[in-house]
Ligand code: HEM
Ligand code: HEM
């Protein structure tokens with residue numbers, strides 16, 4: 311660690327991991343409810359579990375991005391963070407707001423929650439991923455603004471690199487597109503447009519910039535490759551992301567009352583979206599091949615390569631499956647969508663958080679050469695458990711989606727929703743099994759933090 | 769020895785070829801979409817096509833092709849430079865690039881007139897399939913000419929400070945490749961959308 315203010319990243323990382331454990335736990339509970347519908351009845355209904363699961367996901371990613379930023383920005387700008395104190399204050403405000411919101415979801419009926427939190431003044435609640443009560447949404451805006459201020463001031467006074475420019479652009483986009491969460495038009499079609507302006511333009515445009523920047527940072531650190539080589543890749547990835555991702559929003563406007571030209575704009579633009587993810591694989595593996603140093607923290611490079619591969623599979627491949635309008639007509643909103651949602655969020659965003667934590671956390675804990683070989687072995691085991699767990703879960707959901715499509719949407723001999731779901735029950739058990747593997751992998755990962763350092767290390 | 773051969777192929781930057789490849793595939797899909805939609809609506813396509821100004825399209829073709837030619841001249845100028853006269857050759861190349869940009873600008877201005885006429889007739893993306901494709905294709909292409917002009921301008925700036933040498937002129941080659949692609953796309957687009965009936 312070169313700058314003491316990088317230390318503020320630590321609580322962000324730790325809290326992100328705690329939330330991740332919660333997220334996966336709630337996923338598992340839902341996985342069980344899918345098999346036994348009255349599991350946890352009448353304590354926690356499915357819709358509440360789902361809301362907690364997806365909201366924890368979003369919030370943990372925000373914590374992760376913030377931690378990553380606070381760690382890498384001082385090193386990139388070669389100057390201390392503008393205000394470490396503000397970063398810590400923001401951390402606690404965000405923690406309190408996040409915990410209160412989750413408790414609100416769990417212990418107050420959602421309808422009551424809307425009444426308690428002034429939703430009648432400015433209705434914003436009830437949309438997937440953006441269910442947060444108004445005060446929480448305002449809180450998120452304030453937290454993100456203070457974070458942007460802190461990062462911008464640091465960048466302004468220090469060295470400017472391509473990585474910080476890309477990162478800052480991504481963060482700015484994250485903030486700007488969140489503002490659409492405050493606008494809920496009455497017209498259902500317009501409502502969908504604005505919902506996707508936040509959700510799609512986050513994961514398929516601005517967050518990809520953040521992803522690219524963090525990936526490039528870790529790769530520079532663990533491979534020692536010259537910055538100039540990395541910069542060119544980063545520009546290319548970013549340019550493709552923006553052009554394809556922005557127009558690609560159209561892949562959500564199929565057959566929902568929007569004009570027909572979206573079929574063409576959406577299909578063709580989003581068909582290009584896998585390219586930047588493919589480039590990330592080339593990027594990571596080229597850097598790793600041309601590396602100048604052999605960093606003792608081998609797991610960081612493993613996670614970085616894993617992010618590129620799993621991100622490409624989840625977003626690029628599984629996304630492409632259903633992104634052409636004629637295919638989407640059959641697959642829309644089935645378990646195939648959930649399959650893609652899981653592998654993409656995990657492969658691209660959860661894994662980049664693992665990557666940066668795996669690189670930065672040992673340093674923050676006073677181990678500049680990474681964890682001991684033994685700890686890294688445990689971490690490698692957790693890497694494979696979580697990856698195969700998520701891949702298995704995704705494959706199971708894809709199978710479920712296909713059955714669903716043929717049961718309900720292809721041909722004339724169709725059956726009802728519940729009947730079809732019953733025929734998928736076996737697959738849902740497989741899904742729950744793989745989910746358990748993911749959770750076990752996460753616990754193994756946690757355990758790797760506590761593996762004792764060997765006395766002798768070269 | 770073998771190193772120089774390796775560096776000469778492909779010419780320009782590897783990245784620009786990835787971009788060009790993706791662009792060609794994207795436009796290719798739109799061209800195919802146009803062709804297939806046309807097959808099932810030939811009457812309507814032919815009828816709508818009558819509203820397009822073929823002469824202006826033809827002038828634009830000439831403008832772009834000529835502009836591309838000027839870019840070729842700029843590149844060969846740089847490639848033929850002799851070591852001791854770098855400034856002179858860069859200066860000469862910058863003149864060719866200026867001409868290329870002027871012709872590119874001519875294309876853009878002419879196209880703006882065409883668009884304002886079309887929009888003035890109350891036509892939009894939802895008018896019919898023909899005009900949807902017409903607007904998507906020419907609109908995307910317009911933005912590419914715009915981006916290409918920005919790229920040419922950057923190269924132009926570099927020739928003004930005598931930035932290209934015999935050994936290192938990847939930049940101008942990459943930019944030229946992009947500009948030729950923009951030109952090439954128009955050469956397919958023009959007959960497909962304006963002429964074939
Ligand atoms: C890391 C990047 C990505 C993430 C995190 C992500 C996540 C998601 C999620 C969660 C959904 C479901 C939304 C809902 O609840 O309806 C979704 C839908 C969709 N995604 Fe992605 N995605 C990513 C990249 C991509 C890419 C690159 C493509 C295309 C190549 C794509 C194509 C689609 C399509 C077509 C849908 C709509 C599915 C439907 O109609 O049901 N996604 N995505
Ligand atoms: C880090 C890992 C995980 C991530 C990133 C993740 C992400 C997501 C996302 C984005 C959605 C919304 C999908 C959509 O709208 O289509 C979702 C829903 C869901 N997740 Fe997860 N999840 C994870 C782990 C798990 C696990 C381990 C399980 C269970 C075994 C699980 C079970 C579910 C279920 C049952 C839903 C609801 C699907 C529905 O509405 O039918 N998740 N998750």
Ligand SMILES: [Fe+2]
Nearest residue numbers: 510514559561
């Ligand atoms: Fe999307």
